[in-house]
Ligand SMILES: Nc1ncnc2c1ncn2[C@@H]1O[C@H](COP(=O)(O)OP(=O)(O)OP(=O)(O)O)[C@@H](O)[C@H]1O
């Protein structure tokens with residue numbers, strides 16, 4: 104199938120789009136990729152929506168004006184992205200924007216919940232294509248974490264690479280996929296990555312992120328704050344596990360991060376991102392031969408330096424394997440869309456804690 108994958112990630116920076124020809128089990132061809140950034144007003148409103156979703160949880164009404172307005176604007180940007188890709192396609196994989204993710208947690212008895220927003224019917228109508236969407240809720244309903252979803256696609260892409268292999272995505276949140284010699288998959292969210300660092304940089308400089316790690320490279324990690332953060336129970340908890348973009352905000356506040364200088368605060372957040380990845384590696388059955396890093400975090404030299412210091416194995420951008428680290432998640436949702444179409448499983452006991460390999464997603468649009 105000719106697919107277009109669309110991902111609006113937790114960094115809230117824009118929509119990534121990628122054309123992929125795939126049957127969901129192998130990739131025949133990659134096509135064009137692009138990112139359409141959100142304008143500053145939409146970024147700000149999405150960030151407000153995340154805070155509102157935290158307050159209201161599952162009770163956030165679908166007709167809430169901020170929600171409805173954000174959905175309309177972000178869907179319009181997704182329509183533009185599909186049109187800008189410019190290649191014929193049969194099916195769109197539409198992740199939408201996660202505004203709240205509260206999966207099952209040990210010791211907590213809340214109703215598991217994950218919410219991705221976006222108007223799939225409008226996307227189908229305005230592009231004339233079928234749209235696979237709602238990728239996470241079946242997994243959450245079956246007791247899985249609902250994230251991460253890309254590991255099966257990492258496995259498809261890494262078929263010929265030496266194993267064990269770790270693929271690390273550094274978006275707003277970090278997530279890792281460990282692939283064993285016999286194809287065994289273990290995947291989970293590592294901890295906060297760019298999310299808190301973006302919030303910090305925006306408050307300190309007015310810029311949307313710490314470009315090229317300038318703040319972080321000029322500061323020193325604060326030992327006291329780091330020591331308090333390292334004790335966070337998420338790091339030691341065994342997988343499966345996944346995170347909301349804002350899950351560590353309270354812990355960061357309580358650890359005293361807010362009192363640090365702009366430089367030391369950024370350096371501390373970078374160091375903590377790397378500490379979380381090192382903690383994640385302790386959940387692997389065997390050390391990987393290398394770490395391949397995707398996502399915007401690989402563009403931050405402070406982050407890459409901290410990872411190289413925290414991990415014993417080589418840490419390299421996914422480009423060394425010929426992958427596109429900016430488009431990987433969008434490409435993955437193209438592949439996942441084909442899997443939804445064909446009824447192939449998206450999630451697995453080793454990735455989300457699904458009780459068995461589980462199908463997911465729904466299809467909306469003209470081919471139905
Ligand atoms: N030159 C750069 N210097 C520093 N950081 C950068 C640079 N380029 C990108 N980033 C970081 O990468 C982030 C975007 O990453 P990415 O697009 O992978 O996130 P996402 O897809 O929204 O998140 P997720 O994977 O959690 O869904 C930016 O918010 C910024 O923090």
Ligand SMILES: CC(=O)N[C@H]1[C@@H]2OC[C@@H](O2)[C@@H](O)[C@@H]1O[C@H](C)C(=O)O
Nearest residue numbers: 113201204250251252253274276278
């Ligand atoms: C709930 C949600 O949207 N989670 C995202 C987020 O961003 C990174 C990490 O946290 C990952 O678990 C997931 O995204 C990728 C695409 C995934 O599901 O594999």
